[in-house]
Amino acid sequence: MIERTVDLVTRTKNVSLIGAVLLLVAVSACGLIKPSEDRILFDGKSFRAKAKHINKKASPSDFTVVIKGVSASLDGAREAGRYEGTKFCIANFGSSRIDWKVGPDTEPQNLQINDDRLTFAGSCRRP
Template sequence: MKQIILFCAAAAMLAGCTASEDRIAFDGKYFSTKISKVDGQRDVFTLLVKNASQSIDGAREAARYEATVYCVSNYGSSDIEWVVGPDTPPENLRLVENSLTFQGSCPS
């Protein structure tokens, strides 16, 4: 019984390590993102990047990465048509409550 408990504890610790290793840093920082479809259209999305003020460049790259994953997962293509995207000049991005919002679509 003691061995089973130790095994479970070790497995839980290992799972925790693996999860943190799967995170990707952008400009040396980690960002929380949330992608949502717009008006029930799966191809049109908004993407919120939280804690963006820690690195605007990193937040922009985190958005590019998450949108690419989303489009590849749903449409098999990394093509994205941005309305407000990672290449939008920084002076045209609005930081609201420490978050940046991007919008684009996956061409189908």
């Protein structure tokens, strides 16, 4: 009888510990998920865009921006790319000035669109 009680208490402690760990993991992940109402909309749509260096060592100011979901709105995707490029240049060079090789003001027939992704290329201008 005593062994059963000790075993039951041990199991209860283990379940409580597992529950506490799961709760901590869930709470700590709350900041990682960006609510959809916090997203910036372009032409009424949300776009996933990412800017990155082409070759950080050789030419640190050159970058590309890839915007996913261009089929939802070409105008919105262009503005999302402009926004992402501006954020990138401000974060890396302290200036929002960009020389676009292919960018938001490029004629539509000259844009690089593949697999529903629009790709821009530009250079951040130093202040």
